Amino acid sequence: xxxxxxxxxxxxxxxxxxxxxxxxxxxxxxxxxxxxxxxxxxxxxxxxxxxxxxxxxxxxxxxxxxxxxxxxxxxxxxxxxxxxxxxxxxxxxxxxxxxxxxxxxxxxxxxxxxxxxxxxxxxxxxxxxxxxxxxxxxxxxxxxxxxxxxxxxxxxxxxxxxxxxxxxxxxxxxxxxxxxxxxx
Numbered sequence: 001x002x003x004x005x006x007x008x009x010x011x012x013x014x015x016x017x018x019x020x021x022x023x024x025x026x027x028x029x030x031x032x033x034x035x036x037x038x039x040x041x042x043x044x045x046x047x048x049x050x051x052x053x054x055x056x057x058x059x060x061x062x063x064x065x066x067x068x069x070x071x072x073x074x075x076x077x078x079x080x081x082x083x084x085x086x087x088x089x090x091x092x093x094x095x096x097x098x099x100x101x102x103x104x105x106x107x108x109x110x111x112x113x114x115x116x117x118x119x120x121x122x123x124x125x126x127x128x129x130x131x132x133x134x135x136x137x138x139x140x141x142x143x144x145x146x147x148x149x150x151x152x153x154x155x156x157x158x159x160x161x162x163x164x165x166x167x168x169x170x171x172x173x174x175x176x177x178x179x180x181x182x183x184x
Contacts, residue, residue: 007084011037041087048092053099061099061159068152068163069095076123076145077130078170094166101162108161112152115161115168119145122171 015032019025025032046066053062081087123142127133133141149168152160 007040008033008037011040037084041084041091044088045091045095048088049095052092052096056096056099058096058099061101062095064157064159065095065098065101065163068157068160069098069167072119072145072148072164072167073170075141075148076119076168076171077125077127078167079173080126098159098162098166101158103158103161105156108156108158109153111161111165112149115149115164116146118168118171119149122168122173125171125173 011033014036015029053059123145
């Protein structure tokens with residue numbers, strides 16, 4: 001729990017320092033803190049995953065997993081974990097595990113098709129309030145997501161197929177939501 005507070009306090013300290021040095025900066029301390037926390041999370045995940053992959057001998061595979069997972073995630077969204085530390089740990093373990101994906105062409109095709117179906121059904125997911133992309137472009141994001149996944153039918157990479165499949169699973173939201181229940 002202490003390390004979670006440390007990550008947040010580091011981001012807050014940096015944000016406050018920025019506002020002290022540049023008081024006219026248009027972003028609020030909270031907006032800066034959030035952006036800095038995202039950078040800390042991302043850099044931590046990348047460094048930890050690559051660091052572990054040196055020991056596993058899967059550096060290239062880990063890099064491919066990070067790129068393919070994050071590329072699809074940027075387009076179609078997905079689940080967000082509640083704490084910075086949980087995000088760092090889960091993402092690092094997941095990306096390291098994905099670097100070991102090694103299955104045959106048939107499984108690449110099957111997981112790619114399943115990923116396309118999940119993207120068609122659920123994308124984009126959980127991006128409202130996290131993007132400036134207007135809602136009218138959401139169908140385009142869905143199409144781009146499907147196109148990205150379809151690309152692996154040509155590449156036939158097990159690591160990419162596994163990354164896309166796991167990322168597409170994060171699109172699924174639990175529970176039933178409708179417009180009436182979403183008003184708060």
